[in-house]
Amino acid sequence: MIRFLDKDLSSPLFISSGIVAELDTFKDLSLDPYGFVILKTVTLKPRDGNPPPRVWDGRCAMFNSIGLANEGLKAFLETTLPKLEEFPLPVVVSISPFSLSEVEEFLPLFHQNIWAIELNLSCPNVEHGHNRLISQDIEFSRKIVSKVRANFRGKLIVKVSPEMDNLPALAMALVDEGVDALDVANTYPGLVLDVEQARPIFSRIFAGVSGPAILPLTLKRIWEVYESVDVPILGSGGVLDWKDAISMALSGAAVVGIGSALYRDPHVGNNIWDGIKEYLNRKSLSWREIIGLAHDVVSQ
Amino acid sequence: MLNKTLVRKIEQKQWDDLAWFRCAWIGDEMLYPKPGQFFQVVTKREDVFLPRPISVFYCDKNGIEFLVRIRGKGSAAMVDCDELFLIGPLGNWFKGPESGRKVGLLAGGAGLAPLNFLARMCLSAKREFVVVWSVRVGDQARKVVSELVDYQIEVFSEDGTFGKKGNGVDAGEYILSLGVDRLYTCAPLAMMESVYSMVKRDRVKDVQFSLEANMACGWGACKGCLTEFLGRKLYVCKDGPIVRVLGDDKVLR
Ligand SMILES: Cc1cc2nc3c(=O)[nH]c(=O)nc-3n(C[C@H](O)[C@H](O)[C@H](O)COP(=O)(O)OP(=O)(O)OC[C@H]3O[C@@H](n4cnc5c(N)ncnc54)[C@H](O)[C@@H]3O)c2cc1C
Numbered sequence: 001m002i003r004f005l006d007k008d009l010s011s012p013l014f015i016s017s018g019i020v021a022e023l024d025t026f027k028d029l030s031l032d033p034y035g036f037v038i039l040k041t042v043t044l045k046p047r048d049g050n051p052p053p054r055v056w057d058g059r060c061a062m063f064n065s066i067g068l069a070n071e072g073l074k075a076f077l078e079t080t081l082p083k084l085e086e087f088p089l090p091v092v093v094s095i096s097p098f099s100l101s102e103v104e105e106f107l108p109l110f111h112q113n114i115w116a117i118e119l120n121l122s123c124p125n126v127e128h129g130h131n132r133l134i135s136q137d138i139e140f141s142r143k144i145v146s147k148v149r150a151n152f153r154g155k156l157i158v159k160v161s162p163e164m165d166n167l168p169a170l171a172m173a174l175v176d177e178g179v180d181a182l183d184v185a186n187t188y189p190g191l192v193l194d195v196e197q198a199r200p201i202f203s204r205i206f207a208g209v210s211g212p213a214i215l216p217l218t219l220k221r222i223w224e225v226y227e228s229v230d231v232p233i234l235g236s237g238g239v240l241d242w243k244d245a246i247s248m249a250l251s252g253a254a255v256v257g258i259g260s261a262l263y264r265d266p267h268v269g270n271n272i273w274d275g276i277k278e279y280l281n282r283k284s285l286s287w288r289e290i291i292g293l294a295h296d297v298v299s300q
Numbered sequence: 301m302l303n304k305t306l307v308r309k310i311e312q313k314q315w316d317d318l319a320w321f322r323c324a325w326i327g328d329e330m331l332y333p334k335p336g337q338f339f340q341v342v343t344k345r346e347d348v349f350l351p352r353p354i355s356v357f358y359c360d361k362n363g364i365e366f367l368v369r370i371r372g373k374g375s376a377a378m379v380d381c382d383e384l385f386l387i388g389p390l391g392n393w394f395k396g397p398e399s400g401r402k403v404g405l406l407a408g409g410a411g412l413a414p415l416n417f418l419a420r421m422c423l424s425a426k427r428e429f430v431v432v433w434s435v436r437v438g439d440q441a442r443k444v445v446s447e448l449v450d451y452q453i454e455v456f457s458e459d460g461t462f463g464k465k466g467n468g469v470d471a472g473e474y475i476l477s478l479g480v481d482r483l484y485t486c487a488p489l490a491m492m493e494s495v496y497s498m499v500k501r502d503r504v505k506d507v508q509f510s511l512e513a514n515m516a517c518g519w520g521a522c523k524g525c526l527t528e529f530l531g532r533k534l535y536v537c538k539d540g541p542i543v544r545v546l547g548d549d550k551v552l553r
């Protein structure tokens with residue numbers, strides 16, 4: 001049993017946001033190896049998302065430019081939320097308000113009985129423009145988080161972009177505002193070009209990079225955040241096998257997200273969970289004991 | 301629940317950039333895809349991260365066959381590796397053909413794959429059908445036909461080295477001139493779009509197109525395979541790969 005945000009979970013693994021975009025599609029997977037799932041980010045208005053192509057293979061990585069295609073808050077409240085009661089695992093609802101005024105429109109959701117909300121701040125900052133993400137503006141992130149915190153009594157997770165000038169500073173600011181956990185991190189903005197046509201493959205030019213190639217970059221960020229704040233960390237980015245998951249925990253993640261690896265192997269969670277159990281057994285350690293363990297070794 | 305099955309190659313043939321291979325089932329694990337369905341194929345090569353969607357060329361209790369055009373690293377890896385993981389079968393499948401219809405199968409390039417499976421089903425169900433295959437290089441097609449095809453097939457090659465000389469449009473006009481009232485087609489998008497205007501003109505009652513798109517998951521999870529076909533947006537892995545156009549021009553899902 002793993003205790004996380006006041007809940008007993010059967011496993012420290014979770015499915016990251018947007019990897020399985022619709023609730024009904026989770027039934028195609030064995031959910032046994034997971035402790036919980038995070039749903040696709042919901043925005044205030046329904047979004048069609050970006051034009052094709054939306055995905056591209058990289059080297060040990062993939063690119064996506066889905067564009068937060070989702071049903072929007074109203075449909076989510078009416079059709080998805082009622083189904084959560086029958087869902088076999090605890091569920092985190094991910095949201096992306098684009099502005100302070102949009103936060104207010106999420107009130108009907110905040111008043112529901114939800115275990116946890118993940119605030120996805122790796123979305124475009126429409127209020128301050130300039131192609132920046134909300135989490136890249138610490139003061140603005142603070143304001144959004146504080147407004148959500150004031151209105152939502154459940155557990156509040158904030159998911160940050162890995163592309164930050166000063167991630168520890170953001171983490172500390174968010175913890176000051178009362179967030180319960182940090183998800184480190186989202187995809188890395190990257191670029192892939194069509195060399196024949198001499199232009200970017202994706203219509204929005206940059207696309208999110210995920211998959212095994214980003215693991216070391218994510219581990220570094222988890223390490224830094226673990227050093228700067230005391231809230232639990234959700235690790236997300238690049239896990240493909242059990243060693244990756246253990247590395248995340250040793251770096252400081254309390255729970256480990258499985259993402260694009262599910263596209264390569266829908267059963268990947270089972271293998272990772274088996275590997276974790278074998279490792280813990282062999283080392284006579286509990287999951288809790290290995291969270292951040294590598295920091296202790298370094299500071300000795 | 302999604303299947304992920306390991307299969308082992310037992311036979312492979314390659315003609316320049318086109319390869320065919322047969323894989324054997326391992327143990328008693330066997331799959332039952334329908335013509336038109338596809339698998340997401342993964343190899344052990346770690347530099348190819350995402351699986352690649354590939355239609356079933358043929359499948360029975362002895363094994364499963366694929367016909368693959370080598371385009372980039374994903375298809376090249378499939379041809380190089382002896383073991384493949386198959387996720388699936390995925391997607392919808394061709395409907396029919398009912399008996400008593402005049403059935404045409406129109407393929408372009410590697411689009412022969414799903415239609416070959418359908419043709420073999422028609423053979424065993426004793427349905428009548430015609431197959432027309434449009435290719436760029438006739439010499440390559442001649443080898444494929446002589447080694448893999450056991451039904452009547454009419455080839456149009458752009459270089460005129462095998463069959464009739466002509467392109468996808470010529471192949472389309474030819475099959476429609478035979479008066480088919482059920483058409484199944486899998487070809488490059490541009491060819492299928494021209495075929496669409498022809499079937500509209502000739503009022504062909506039932507046409508089934510097999511579409512392509514870049515995919516990440518292949519099972520409706522990622523929302524990555526959005527495509528626009530005949531003015532409609534659809535997710536190829538979930539709403540397709542087969543889209544059916546009936547008399548009133550409606551895209552059925
Ligand atoms: C449902 C379905 C069924 C299919 N069935 C079959 C089948 O049975 N047989 C078959 O052969 N195919 C089939 N396909 C198509 C097949 O999936 C693709 O050909 C395959 O995914 C290509 O992958 P790849 O890695 O080989 O090529 P990729 O590396 O993805 O490249 C694809 C093309 O883009 C070009 N390209 C790649 N990178 C760049 C770049 N940076 N700049 C410019 N150009 C670039 C390549 O040269 C190549 O022409 C099917 C597709 C779908 C959706």
Ligand SMILES: Cc1cc2nc3c(=O)[nH]c(=O)nc-3n(C[C@H](O)[C@H](O)[C@H](O)COP(=O)(O)O)c2cc1C
Nearest residue numbers: 016017018041064120186210211236237238259260
């Ligand atoms: C297709 C796709 C869609 C995604 N959608 C979302 C999303 O809606 N909200 C979000 O917070 N993260 C989204 N992500 C990011 C993932 O949740 C995850 O943080 C990222 O992919 C890194 O983890 P990975 O390397 O394990 O995939 C998406 C990722 C992918 C590949």
Ligand code: FES
Nearest residue numbers: 518522523525537
């Ligand atoms: S490929 Fe993922 S939804 Fe179609």
